[in-house]
Structure formats: C-alpha cells, structure tokens
Amino acid sequence: MRSTTYILPVIVLALAGLLSSIFIVDEREKALVLQFGRLVDIKDEPGLAFKIPLIQEVIRYDNRILSRDIPQLQVTPSDDRRLEVNAFARYRITDVEQFRQATGAGGDQAIEVAGRRLDSILRSETREVLGTVSSNDILSSDRAALMLRIRNGAIAEARSLGIEVIDVRLKRTDLPNANLAATFSRMQAEREREAADEIARGNEAAQRVRAQADRTRVEITSDANRQAEIIRGEADAQRNAIFAEAYGADQEFFEFYRSLNAYRGALTGNNTSMVMSPDSEFFNYLKNENGN
Template identity: 45%
Template sequence: MRALAASFVVLLGVVAAAAYFSLFIVHVNEQAIVLEFGKPVRIISEPGLFWKIPVVQTVDYFDKRILDIDTAPQEVTASDQKRIVVDTFARYRITDPLLFYQTIRDERNVRSRLGPITESALRRVLGAATFQDVVRDKREALMKQIANQVNEEGKEFGLQVVDVRIKRADLPEQNSKNIYDRMRAERQREAAEFRAEGSAGANRIRANADREVTILKAEAMRDGERTRGDGDAQRNAIFAEAFNHDPDFFAFYRTMQAYETGIKSGDTRMLLTPDGEFFKYFNNPGTNSTPPQTGVQPKQ
C-alpha cells in the first residue's frame, strides 16, 4: 500500500509538472506566438488557457495595448528658412505579431526602427511648412500627415502607428535671443515713432497758437490804429472847424500848446531870435494878449 501510495504521489507530481509546463495563459491585453525550436508555429490573439509541448515549444508574448516611444529632439528647417527644435512622441500598437517577431522581434527594439522613420517623416512634412503653420495654423493637419507616413512604413514591421504628437516646438536658443533682440528693437522703434509723432503734434499746436496770437495782436493793433486814426480825424476836424470859425484864437491856442510842450522840460534848449514868430505873444503883450472870444471851445 505504501508503495502504491508513493507511486500515486509521484504520478500526480509528474502530471502536475507536465500540466505546469504544458499550459500557458494569454491575458486580455496580450497576444502570443508559439515557437517550436525557434520557428513560429501558432499565433494566438485571443485571451484564454492554451497548451504547448513542453521543452519543444516556447511562447513569446506581445502587448496588444497602444504603446508609445519618444524620439530625440531634432532641429528642422521650415520652408521659410526658420529653424525649429521639435520634440515628438509616437503611439503605436502591434497588429501583426508574426511580422513583428520576424522583423523587430522585441518591443525594446521598436525605438531603434520606428524612431528614424518618425524623424524622417517629421523633417519631410515640417520642412514643407512654414514656422507659423507648425506652431499654430496647421499643426493638427501636419501631425496627421506625419502619422500617416510613419504608419505606412510601420506596416512593414507589423505595427500600426495611431498618432504622432509634438510635445515641444521651440526656436534654437540663439534664434530665440535674436528674435528677442529684434522684438526689443522693434518696440524701441515704435516708441521713438510715437514720441516723434507726439513732438510733431506739440509743435503743430504751438505753431497754431503762435499764429493765432500773432493774428490777434495784428488785429488788435489794426483796430487800435483805426481807432486812433478816427480820433485824429475827429480832432483835426474840430481844429479845422475852430480855425475856420476864428483863425486868431486857433493860432493863439496852438502857440500855447507849443509853449507847454517845448518849455516844460528843463533840458530843452532852443535857438530862437527874439523877434521870431514863436515868441510874438511875449514880445507884443499888448497885441493879441487876450485871445479873441469865441463860442467854439476846441477839444484836446
């Protein structure tokens, strides 16, 4: 009995070991290739429990999920000759595990095969676009175009490239500095233009004000001269009327005015003869010493 029990235990162990080495599980997010002496003999794309021949057959597993790879940042020259440093990543899935195994064999080798393809497509597509297209206007369309080109070449490895995205697109450091300097110079130029326009406007305002002041002064002087002219005309008219009415009184009045004007200053020196016309009222006090009476009163 003991020998029978021992044999049963050994047989059970052999069966368990055989089952352990013969059964394998493919999970829902996996696909597998059964290899017999390194040669693919079966492809499994559905999840479940499967059999294999121990020792003779082995199983390689491949992820069914969408995976991604990062490419190294590279410098691209756009169609407008502006240089751009672009950092991208690609997303892919394994659609043909047999072809993938035959060409790439391992997921760790995907970057070395798909990376150069992505970088080449990136240079082709972005090299035909402008800097403005890349950073803003047509970025989404350009990414789809790159993804389509990479996907066409990725089919040769059993891959489907579902997306290519730009993580970062910047100008080279030196270009950024040059652009900053150019922008600063442009702002300074605009500020200088604004200041020049303001100064020109101020000069125009001052010139207009000076012109208006000159005009107002000229008009005031003209009006003043006109008023003085009118006053002189009225005065002369009065003098003429007085002269016509009483010439002796007018002569006496004008002589008195001349005395007042000529003698009132102590520094005035006059060379006159005693019998001159100017002093006739002093030399002949009895003659015309009293001015004739008249009803006309001259105005000063």
C-alpha cells in the first residue's frame, strides 16, 4: 500500500514530463527550440517534436505568406506633382534564426516588429523609385514595372530580417486634396498648350496643302490655256486654209459668200441703222446691174 502511494505520483510526474516534452509543429509554422534563451534546434517540418521540459522552450513563427499594408505616404515624382500612395506587400519568413535575432521576440510580437521595419524599408524604396519618374508614368500601365523595381530594391534589405519580399503592390495613387485644384489647373493649361500646338501644326500643314493645291491649279490652268491656244491656232490655220482654198476655187463666189455673212452680221434686229456712203463697196452685191 505504501509503495502504491509513492508509485502513483511518480507515474503522474513522468506522464506530465513526457507530455510537456512533446510538441506538435503545424505545417503552417516553423518552431525554434531555445534553451535558456539560446537557440538549440529549428523545427521546420510538420509533425511531433521533443524538447527538455522546464529547460527548453518553443517559439513558433508563421510559415505562410504574410501581408503588410504600408501606411499612406506622400511622394514627389520628377515633375513635382505630389501624390499620396497606398501600398501593400506580401512576404514570408525564410530564415527563422535570423528573424529571431533581428526582432528579438517571438510570435505576433516578432511579426509586428518585423512589419514596422519592413514598412520603413518599403517606404524608402517607394520614395526612391517613384521620385525618379513622372506622375504620368505612375498613373499609367508602367506602374507594374515600378512595383517590380520597388520589390527588387526591398529584397536585399529585407533579407537582413530573415524575410523574403514576394510582391509589392500600389493600391491607390491619388492627389492630395490641397493640391487638386492647382493640379487640375496646371493639367488644363498643359492640355490647352498642347491643343494650341496641334492647331498651329494643323494650320501650317493646311497652308502647305493649300499652297500646293494653288500651285497645281495654276500649273493645270496654264497648261490648259497653252493647249487651248495651240488648238485655237491650229483651228484658225485650218480655217484660213479652207478660206484660201475656197477663194482660189471661185473668187467671185467667195466674195459673195463673205458679203452675205457680213450682211447677216450687220443687219440684225428691227432697229438696225447704218450710216455709210451709198457707193461703199459694202453694198456691191445689193446693187443692180446698172449700179443702182
């Protein structure tokens, strides 16, 4: 009976010691085994693990991809148009030992410490990268390349914390409320200047087209007049040749024909008046044989 009294407490203590020496590593985490604050083992595989009760302790860290919202910051691009930027980053703890040394804490407290230091790194990289480009580049589709530059710049510095920056995204990029009116006025002035330049270039091009069209018109008109004069001269030559041939064939009839045409042209209308000498040659073919 006395032996049973001693055995039961021993068994209970043994079971308690056994249970306290066993811990489970979840697949979503990594664990550090510390002995009097000194690292003795790293458990990064899921399953059962062991430690020395009362002497060793277990510190757990999240092994999943973590997200961190970067507090809003103001940046000044190369065109001096100040912007308010909201961003977030995704990262993962890759070296738990270095992470422990950098943060000096465990669990959620270590995550918060690392997050604040990561904020400082990302804010610095964001200002440096966005300060080298114009605001139009930040607001355009080129922002994907800018986010990649921010991520690549933050990777090296974040490595000293034992973490890997996986991605950086700009959520919002806005103008400060105090600068909206001035910025819109400047944008309007720039657009009006660009419109005026386009109008001036258009007028210049239109003037060149009109000048070319006028020159072409003059050339075409001159060529047409030249051809018309040539055709008119050839026609006059043919007419004169026909008259000459007719005159040579019958001189008397030719003179008679020409006189009739002259009469037709002169005596038109009902009120034609002519003042001429009666013995004018114009009336030769209107006289009788006696000359009356």
